[in-house]
Amino acid sequence: MAERPITNELGFKTTYQLFLEKERVPAVRAFHIEDINKVELFPWERMGGRGVYLNLEGTEGVNDCYIAEIAPGKLLAPQKHMFEELVFVVSGRGATTVWRDGQKKQTFEWQEGSLFSPPLNTWHQHFNGDGKNPVRLLAMTNAPTVLNLFHNIDFVFGCDYAFTDRYNGEADFFSGNTKALSQHYQETNFIRDVRTFELIERKERGAGGRMTLLEMGNNVMSAHISQFPVGTYKKAHRHGAGAHVIILKGEGFSIMWPEGKDIQRYEWRAGSLLVPPERWFHQHFNAGGEPARYLALKPFSSRKFPGLRKQWGTSESVKQGGDQIEYEDEDPRVRRMFEEELAKRGLTSRMGDVYGTRAA
Ligand SMILES: [Fe+2]
Incomplete structure (x- = not known):
């Protein structure tokens, strides 16, 4: 399968590509990953930990993944964005706090094998709950589609709209009820x-x-x-x-x-x-x-x-x-x-x- 070029025929890059360059953390471009536990990670300033992006060929540029590591006993920087993400806990245990500006925070705990989704455009921050072992998270996101649709990185990370129809601070939201x-x-x-x-x-x-x-x-x-x-x-x-x-x-x-x-x-x-x-x-x-x-x-x-x-x-x-x-x-x-x-x-x-x- 031919690798997708970084620039198009007029020399333009996607907004997602420009975003990746601004992130200053590498993106793995591959067909598949043999072991997500072993993918090499790099310092990631915005996230406040180490990580890497995964741009696998079969995504056709629609979605992506990133892997983020939280050092033992540490936490990542708070994030808020207009793209969705599904977070899978590859290893370790910890907790995530979710909130909107001026509203009550709520925290839930997770472990190896957990799956959750920080609600769209809420603040969320991940903590490592173990003082000895790192946490490795893998998140699949639709950032490529959302960034390319609005082609404005500030909007995607700086919009204040509260999607209360998705999440409205419900106390049992992350309880695991089905x-x-x-x-x-x-x-x-x-x-x-x-x-x-x-x-x-x-x-x-x-x-x-x-x-x-x-x-x-x-x-x-x-x-x-x-x-x-x-x-x-x-x-x-x-x-x-x-x-x-x-x-x-x-x-x-x-x-x-x-x-x-x-x-x-x-x-x-x-x-x-x-x-x-x-x-x-x-x-x-x-x-x-x-x-x-x-x-x-x-x-x-x-x-x-x-x-x-x-x-x-x-x-x-x-x-x-x-x-x-x-x-x-x-x-x-x-x-x-x-x-x-x-x-x-x-x-x-x-x-x-x-x-x-x-x-x-
Ligand atoms: Fe399938």
Whole structure:
């Protein structure tokens, strides 16, 4: 995949690119990240800690990530901005204080595996609650889209509008309460640990998978957590750009390909981060000895605030004009590749029962 150029044909840069240059912290431009625990971090003055931006190719410039580290016993600088963010705690424990100017502050605690979203344009400040170990946070944001839309950095970081429809100081906002919007959709603003959060069986994507879709912080971004059993793989599918897939548990690999082109294979384990490019088919294989679980952080994917979901893909077969490849329509190399990988590891396929499952 050709790397996106920094300047366009007239020599202009995006406002997001100008912002990155002002941040004076590097941005990793890569296809995927092998281990988010090990990405090198750099001093980051605005944030008051160390960090790095991640601009993965599959985002197509729609969204981004940053990793921020809080030194033992320390805190980051307060921030407020007009872009949304979903914050995943990679390691460590601590707390975040959220407030608006002149209003009461509220603080909630988190730990490794927690997921939360500071409400749009509120002040928020992160603290390390451990005097011995650093905290590592990974945040997925829609800063690129918001900065490029208004092309004014001062506005994005200096707007005073209070989005009280999203958050109005509710005392239980970060309590971790969940509200079911449907069988698979939960609304919540805080998850203590995405690695153990309860998931619901979902047959559409095959392989005895379980998943929960998450609406958080009244955002237009959303997330889901998905798990699939030992000896199985999911059906191939495609959708829009920018879904950041963080492997939480297990070992395996994914294949990805643009329609009509050759497949590319990526190995993963807990801590790996993949972003399937826009409309590329992708398919996940569990090649390890435990269920594989991942967290997907997705831009413009809310169903509570519809209207921005474009090309997000369906669970209908490509034969019906959808975006999923049923097991029986797969390239025979797919099944072979999986069985060979399992054999290498002394494992056997448990796909016998699931090859017959069809989209509902
Ligand atoms: Fe996907």
